Ligand SMILES: CC(C)[C@H](C(=O)O)[C@@H](O)C(=O)O
């Protein structure tokens with residue numbers, strides 16, 4: 001299996017390098033061959049090649065079996081014109097590789113829950129998966145432009161019915177191997193696109209009679225995520241709503257630094273990345289928490305390589321490491337051991353062997 | 354002053370009637386003359402007139418000095434075709450009366466904070482105001498339609514620069530009489546409309562040098578509202594983001610039943626309504642909490658009638674009622690007295706005299 005690494009900016013380098021070490025250890029342990037290649041994306045690509053997404057990077061990703069990304073962005077590029085911003089690299093690669101399905105699981109770790117802004121009894125045992133449409137909607141619809149001499153502006157929320165179908169189907173498939181519950185989030189009382197979304201869900205749910213399906217308005221979902229996060233299993237929604245709700249969900253368990261994500265195409269191909277950002281303030285100091293990226297690598301094994309046992313092994317090792325009290329400086333565990341990025345990675349590797 | 358009451362559906366009738374009694378008491382106490390007139394909107398209007406927003410209702414509102422609305426909607430109309438849904442009445446009246454500025458203050462009540470899903474130390478002392486643009490954006494942009502034989506769909510996020518200017522200015526004005534801090538929320542790394550939004554904020558903030566201004570991406574704002582609600586003073590944002598964030602914010606303090614709102618036009622005219630819904634399950638049983646509507650009436654006095662002292666008097670009375678332990682069944686106060694809608698209203702009236 002050939003894996004392209006896109007370290008990107010800030011702590012991206014450290015965390016992808018950590019995850020690569022873990023993947024190499026898994027390969028050795030299970031007798032697989034993983035090859036790696038690094039490419040530029042984001043700010044570093046702007047510096048080195050004058051564009052946040054060099055052609056060469058896109059090509060390499062297209063020829064790989066999976067992609068592992070660190071993070072992009074930093075103050076250095078914050079005032080760049082919009083086509084020279086690091087996140088354009090991210091948006092570009094999603095579109096180029098047709099990564100329409102963004103999967104963001106949120107699960108609490110018992111000895112980190114104390115850091116949650118929510119009361120333990122509210123958030124405990126929550127275990128949800130947000131399935132966000134990633135290549136359509138307001139993000140890519142045209143026109144997106146100024147009009148009337150700059151006196152007005154439009155953006156366009158556009159979907160093909162087929163784009164809605166494939167993401168909704170992906171959500172139901174995910175629910176089948178989880179708790180068989182899908183919450184479809186829309187704004188069907190206002191948007192025509194949401195009405196179509198709801199119709200598609202009504203159609204596709206027929207194919208999954210075992211799954212309990214509900215529709216929820218996006219404003220209600222934004223409330224329920226906070227008041228009763230445990231009531232959700234799989235949430236499926238369009239791109240912009242998914243952006244907002246998945247970030248909202250990411251802070252519920254108090255450990256943003258632990259959350260992985262996958263962005264998949266129609267086949268098994270995917271780009272995997274931690275949910276957290278590039279944290280330029282702590283970059284290069286060995287303080288970065290590599291676990292979200294390591295867990296993203298586990299998602300890669302599961303979703304792109306069908307290596308369930310191997311994925312499971314990484315996930316157990318991470319859980320065990322926390323149970324033993326090991327943590328990076330971003331986390332706090334009572335009577336725990338604070339370690340740096342490298343040591344944390346070693347602990348995980350020791351535990352997975 | 355002539356006030357149109359739009360009780361609407363469910364508990365709407367009970368809570369507007371409670372607020373009317375309070376307004377009448379204020380009139381007596383301060384020697385004002387308030388006249389009232391009731392009109393149909395929402396489900397009841399569909400039943401009585403075949404449309405969620407009868408012409409007669411719009412006319413009456415246009416001739417009034419302010420409007421007090423209860424709530425609209427209920428299961429009875431949930432399966433109606435979209436032009437015969439109660440919320441179309443709400444969207445219609447906002448547009449007809451040009452109510453572009455939606456103000457939703459969120460403030461905790463100390464003896465209700467225990468009901469918050471957030472830890473007390475996170476949410477305590479939070480006091481924010483969401484200023485949501487209410488008549489533009491995705492809600493009203495055209496085209497909003499199916500295309501290609503129903504194989505695709507578009508909605509349109511459209512703004513005039515002048516629409517952005519007036520809502521942003523309103524937010525700065527609000528900040529000037531609060532804590533002089535504005536957080537403008539957008540998605541400027543993706544949307545052209547957000548880029549214009551950010552430019553307008555940059556321009557208008559020059560007129561308010563005392564106000565500290567920051568820009569925040571909507572996904573980051575969805576996180577920060579939960580992790581550090583106290584860092585906000587005034588949040589200003591476009592219609593759809595405002596819908597999501599204001600509902601998210603509404604559950605932070607654990608007392609959704611206490612939150613008022615105002616929707617204002619360019620002049621002092623406004624429509625005032627509680628943030629909560631029509632709660633059809635408890636309608637007509639005297640269980641409804643009238644305080645959000647009573648506090649909405651206080652906002653009416655302040656924003657439409659410039660009766661600051663009177664508004665203050667209502668707000669203090671409500672606070673005192675809670676401090677004395679009086680509460681409706683939706684709330685829980687330690688060693689408190691559970692009372693019905695009518696009694697709660699009486700207590701407030703006694704206290705404001
Ligand atoms: C960087 C930004 C364009 C991106 C998005 O909005 O999709 C990010 O917020 C995310 O969720 O991956």
Ligand SMILES: CC(C)[C@H](C(=O)O)[C@@H](O)C(=O)O
Pocket residue numbers: 189190219440443444596
């Ligand atoms: C009922 C609905 C159309 C409305 C909205 O989305 O504006 C409501 O959610 C609100 O926030 O007042």
